[in-house]
Amino acid sequence: MISKTLLHKYETVITTAFNRQPRRVFLALLSGARNCFGFADVPAVYDDFVIYDMKLSVAQNNLNSLLPLDINNINSELRIYFSGEDYRTAFSIFKKTSIDPDLPICILITQTSGGQPSDWWPDRFAQLADQLHRNSGLQVVFVGSKSDVVKIEKIRASMIEPSVSIAGLTDIPTLAAVMCISDVAVTVDTGPMHIGTAVGLPMILVASAWQSPHEWLPVGSQKVTILRSNDISCKECYKAYCATRECMEDIGVRDVYSNVVRKLAVYPPSAPARLQRVKDSMVDAPRPKLL
Template sequence: MPHPTNFFLPQYQSALGTVVHATPLVELLKRSLPQARVVVASSGLAEQVWQENPHLERLLHTPNPLHDPVGAVRALRAARMFVGERYVTLLTTGNERTKITLAAALAGRSRRIGFAVHGALVQQHLAFDSAQSQIENNLRLLAAAGVPRDPAWPTEPRLYPGSADRAFAETLLQDVRRPRIALATQTSPTQRKSWSQERWVELAQRLRSLYGAELVFIGAPAETEAIDVLRAKISCSTTSAAGRTSIPQLAAVLKQCDLGIMLDTGPLHVARGVNLPAVIIAPAWSPVHEWLPVGHPRYRILKNADFPAPAPDDYIIDEVSVGDVLAATSDLLATARPAASEEGRTPES
């Protein structure tokens, strides 16, 4: 039986990590089947992640089916994907919402494979395997679709900031010396992934004194005020990109840095998508394999305690010290090449 060649991916995730962790699926799909045609339909934050992705034939902007299901179906049908040819719909993690599945079903006749709340709405239903990472769960879709995969191929996520995004980053950082260390210090309070403000301040000042590092704070618009409060307590000058970037612009900024020190939060996944080495301050309650790059030489994961979720309401990551972060930073800076030397390199070269 011949392999399918036309593939449609609805991408309407609300969590940044779930979108970024879908990108290896498309890259490996095209690597396995160079003749494959891949269409992604998306909106909002998720659409930003897929911009400039060279593995797509088309990136369709549509209304989000969760907010406007009728408008989404109309836009998908009007797009005339694959012009009447057979195609396969791949439903990745984060898109297992009934309105998204129904929109995919009403967009056109396709074989639907993947994660769904109601298995009857897909021809091949996959249940999330909590023993595997988000990326590996998505890559199970290849086998389900009959697409061969070489297990030796790299499976890192990838973002592709465009020329305007790169120009934005160069302007923002033009007066910022190297080494540039990106700091992602904020996360949702409901996720219990924070590190104390006092430790961030101590770490920032030690990074400047030990390495002469220039510190670049990143974060969402809602985090800008908290980041500014933190920066005011640091005795050395810093730069903030918080609240000033789209996702592609953030990717471009991180690509211009030499190292990241980050909580387990959305910007970390963007940093991973542009090959930025990073020290990750991880919470004790979260399974490390689900979201984080376990065993990858470009990362140091500091998870110094382990207990099952849910975390206590007053939990912060006290078990990771400033000394732990500095030791991991020294290790990575000794082996990592400056970001500028990575320009023009292939993702895993």
Template sequence: MGVAGAVKSVGLSAVAAVERVLRGTRMKPDPAAARNVLVLEYRLPLGCCVHQTPFYEAMKLRRPDVSITVATRGLGADFLRHHPFVDHVISTSSDGLKDPRAAAREVRAQLAAKQIRPDCILTGFWDSRTVMAVMAMLTAPVWRGGYTLAPELFQKPLQRDRSLSQIGLALKLAKLMGAETSHLEPRVFFSAADQSAAQALLAAANPTGKPLVVMVTQGSGGQSTGWKDERNVQVIRYITETLGFALVFVGTPGDTARIETLREAAGGAGTSVAGKTTVTELAALLAMSDWVVSIDTGTMHVGRAVGVPMVVLGPSWQAPEEWMPLGFDHIKVMRGEDKPHDPPGPPGYQLDEIQADWVTTALDRLIQAYPASSEARASRIARGLSTVDHR
């Protein structure tokens, strides 16, 4: 620890000491006695939201007596809107990462309105920043647990175990709360209205009901995962011309122009619905598709969560055990040789190691093993359909 780190630690320890004097026994950690748990979730890349969900399911499996409230904003609230393993969602206009005081004030007001008195406040791995510990302190006079860069301010701090995947880290948080369980896959839930909206988009894109491939060609820009246009075009033409399947592109509004460039290069193949779905409508759409071809980005994690067969193009610079859906017969992960590097990857990196024929061959194998099936689509829909609405 450097001088700056030591000074910071001493300062945080002093704050914690004052808090202990002022708040006393209310800060005593007792996970087994907790009945109302508040989770702060403000770091919101889509993949992070998806990988937190095993914690919620583990809690409901092992601690059904516990009520879970999640304080979040924007995408986080939209993502959890129909999640049955969460009891309450508090959506704030303030960002806890930028203005913890204002966000804490909003959370306190909504907790009071809902008559919820949390017994503890937890943070997952991606919300381990010191500012989240500060927000937790300002939100309620209760003990704090989970991942944090300010362990002086937490009564039950967790540290990252680099041998664990993102799912493993979420389940470690569940274990802290006495909800230890074996591996759980992420879950994403959507409503009947989401399903209807997705059906309408797919009906327009695939009016004759051909086997359907969804393609994700654009990343969020948070890390290096792009792929060469000519290789994307080879795969697009293979799907639409050689296989004769319907092809739908998904993405954000900002992806629209790039997708149209690829479509034009491939002779206008496929249909883009980029920017036309909410995150829960996207989940429903992926559940109703037959296969997905995706680079490593948030939408891929949603595809994993709904259980659709996928070909995934992963970066060689990132340890695959951390994020990749490994060990599944219905998911084929394409990667080059390992090139260790810290996120967001080497400057200018592309998925150059992955050839187009790797992807088409993997897709062929998936098609043989998991042919287009109305029963499989119905099963995925049933698994993700929810009557819960937290708005």
């Protein structure tokens, strides 16, 4: 890493919130860059350093790492942008999978990367999906990567009501467009959840309590309802694996469904709401611009 860094001859190196360990800080200094600043567990080695604020999200802390550059008037909300081509691709996927864009659509994000104990139970997702379609008239659309297809199909196989899976058919910008032209999502704590947050899709987040909520959960977002067991004794255990997942056990199908109903009462499905999300996120470029 040192040899690669020295060869690049960087002008500036910024250590972000999760890269503030001494070895990363000293690597920054060894790079030969004229300006080194950001977060540091050994702040004395930097002329300008930023203190990690536990009351702020990881994203906001990382934005604060730019304060030494006098960049401090930044919108802390995550945003993602897609092109007109991505938007048309999203509609094409809907057409191929018989999703009716004129009817309400609920996105289900059921799979995680497996790196943390954040999964909810497949049978609960199946029961929830059935209720969403039967009781609320929502088209249930599962999203995910190609590696999620088998697990998603097992959930769909145990359902009574119809559903659609577009797992493996979208890249990140296309998924952002899909979410813009949907109406609500139910999700676990995983990457696509942040895409939904970034395009302003109303969501119900089924979250485990294994880590502090300020780190990755969209705390403070009006459009996201976070269901999390905040009173459990083992919360914020930071275990990479949990055999029992008591914090997720406490979140039942009825809890999630009732919160979806309440969310739809506040943000009812409508063409103008979808169009506004598209206007806020689509850019006139051949590929999406990510911020």
